[in-house]
Amino acid sequence: MNNGASYLDFNDAGGQQEFSSVAEQHHEKEEIKARLQSQIELVLYHLLPAGKVRHGQFFIGDVEGNPGESMKVELTGEKAGVWYDHAAGSGGDILELWARSRGMDTRTQFRDVMDDVRDWLGESVRLPPVSMQPTQRREPPMDKLGPHTGKWDYFDTNGQLLVCVYRYDPPGRRKEFRPLDVRTGKWQSPAVTPLYNLPGIIHAAEVVLVEGEKSAQALIDAGIPATTSLGSKGQINRADWSVLQGRRVIIWPDRDKAGWEYAQLASQAVKGAGAHEVSILTPPEGKPEKWDAADAVAEGMDVRAFIHGTPRQEPQTRKRRIRLMDWTFDRYDGPPPPREWLVEGVLPLGVPGMVAAIGGAGKSMLLLDLCIKVAQIHTGNPIPTEALGGPLVPIEGTAVMLTAEDDQDEIHRRLNLLVGDLPDPRRLIVIPLPNAGGAMPLVAMGREGPVLTDAYEEMRQELLEIPDLRLVVIDPLQSFAGGDVNSDPAAGSMFFAGLGRIAAETGATTLVAHHFKKVGSKPIHSASEAREAIRGTTALVDGGRWSYALWEASQDESIKICTQLQRSYERDSVFNGAVVKSNWPVDKAVRVYVRESSTGLLQDRSVDLAMRISGNEDLSKSLVMALGKAASNGQPFTKTGGNGVFERRSELPGDLQAFSKHKIAELIDSLLRTGRLVQCVAPGSHIKKWLDVPGGEFALGVGEFQLGSGAE
Secondary structure, three states: OHHHOOEEOHHHOOOOOOOOOHHHHHHHHHHHHHHHHHOHHHHHHHHOOOOEEEOOEEEEOOOOOOOOOOEEEEOOHHHOOOEEEOOOOEEEOHHHHHHHHOOOOOOOOHHHHHHHHHHHHOOOOOOOOOOOOOOOOOOOOOOOOOOOOEEEEEEOOOOOEEEEEEEEOOOOOOOEEEEEEOOOOEOOOOOOEOOOOHHHHOOOOEEEEEOOHHHHHHHHHOOOOEEOOOOOHHHHHHEOOHHHOOOEEEEEOOOOHHHHHHHHHHHHHHHHOOOOEEEEEOOOOOOOOOOOHHHHHHOOOOHHHHHHHOOEEOOOOOOOOOOHHHHOHHHHOOOOOOOOEEEOOOEEOOOEEEEEEOOOOOHHHHHHHHHHHHHHOOOOOOOOOEEOOEEEOOOOOEEEEEEOOOOHHHHHHHHHHHOOOOOOHHHEEEEEHHHOOOOOOOEEEEOOEEEEOHHHHHHHHHHHOOOOEEEEEEEOHHHHEOOOOOOOHHHHHHHHHHHHHHHHHHOOEEEEEEEEOOOOOOOOOOHHHHHHHEOOOHHHHHHOOEEEEEEEOOHHHHHHHHHHOOOOOOOOOEEEEEEEEEOOOOOOOOEEEEEOOOOOOEEEOHHHHHHHHHOOOHHHHHHHHHHHHHHHOOOOOEOOOOOEOOOOHHHOOHHHHOOOHHHHHHHHHHHHHOOOOEEEEOOOOOOEEEEEOOOOHHHHOOOOOOOOOOOO
């Protein structure tokens, strides 16, 4: 300060006889100061609403809140809240500013300043009032969670305060905890978290580990050395367990699934830290769900006798997730397993992916139709079923769809339009969440970032119980994501990691419906532009291993297509679709979808258009004859690959040799769909890929390859 002006900091506050100790006063001051610094801009606008933020600082005329810029306040770092009034030649920290702006004095009204700040923060006042001149106060806003219902302090082994944890129980909502890192003044837990009650367990030979500060404190008050880790079970590995090295640790779990999971995870962490002995108590039968150590103390139980007399269990041995020598080159010796498909050549089986389009395009209907077709597959039915530009592999299985936007009545109406009956109705499961408990977030934001929820785990367990699961559809993505998957790459990655685990464990394809960005009137002309239009970060699109996009055709293109199909033009009736991302070689041809007026379902009309454009049905007959002849000569074609029709097009009649790969693929698909061609399993093979005409030698299973056929 210039001219010898005194710089008033709250550390200079005079002693308060009403406090039990100087340490308690210091504790109070540091805790409150940290909370104010953590929301400094909100505090300043509350105290001095005429102020302005510019270049990382807050400017105001004076501590009374008059307009101007002669006084500035720091907004960042350790100096957050430090202020200096150039006109008055005075300054101080945020607590001094609070007091001065409210017409109070920190030296003589310390407790009133503290009470006033706590009132604004939404907390109950702990200190008794002091008899003095009343001070005018504005009514402070209440924190959205209301006053805290519990508070626990974490100290280091020397008794220095490290973290304060506050519990809130807002009406109609689940309990919530907020940790305050005292050293940084931020509302977060430290990177490495301390154990609770370190001064009380540092010299104990035996320690009881529980889940939650409330239970730990109940045992401590009963004279038992107890502790817990900070945060949820997902943060167990962030705790510093080293203080338990060489000690006997008894874990008292809550009486529920989550409590047992915490006990198992904590036991592994404690053993890893070098504990001498680790055991887990078995909660007594007859106690209610979630019964814990705090409940036992409240019931008057002899907890010391219970701890040493109740049966215990040894912690489960953690399995090593990876053994490097299990994955040497010889594990990959021999021919690789064939890739399995849900939709032949288009959509692999057992992968997570998405189907994206603008709102109202009809992707929900398209995905419901895909589920129906999967559930309709019957091994005795030789007619191939197509979806997303390819034939479904004819293997019976179950399809599950969870939809958050349509209720039971709407699903009923859609199913009535799309399907009459099913060979086995149990193979189609459609859950409309509006009638089944509402939203079900599979990903939520935890204290340290996105996490998979209990709802995800429950759904995963139920899906694992379906032995023939082939397809899972989630519609739409944003209704199942508690985190911001569109802007937070970590949330998007976590969401698809969850889908990927389900796909890997069940062998089913898991698809999620998603939206495009709002791109205004700018049209999409290609599959690459459609991929860029998918809402969210690049990590969201890349998080899945397969993505399909549907985009509206231009008006001119739509009119042209409707004319070729001899139907009247309707707006929003023609779309293009293609695989826009895949981790494997797949058919990425752009397909043309036209909406059926009777059902609203988008139907793939690509082959129909190709045939109408060619104007010559003889081309199909010529192709059938050529492929049938090749098979009878022991040199059959396959749809794609080394023996693919396009790859061996030089053996086709002249007119067909000029066709593009995409055009040939469409003709083959049309002929397979109508049964004029079939795909066969050759002798000694397990893959249905060789093309023949119905009744041909390979179709009957007696064909033999001749020299030059390229048979594998």
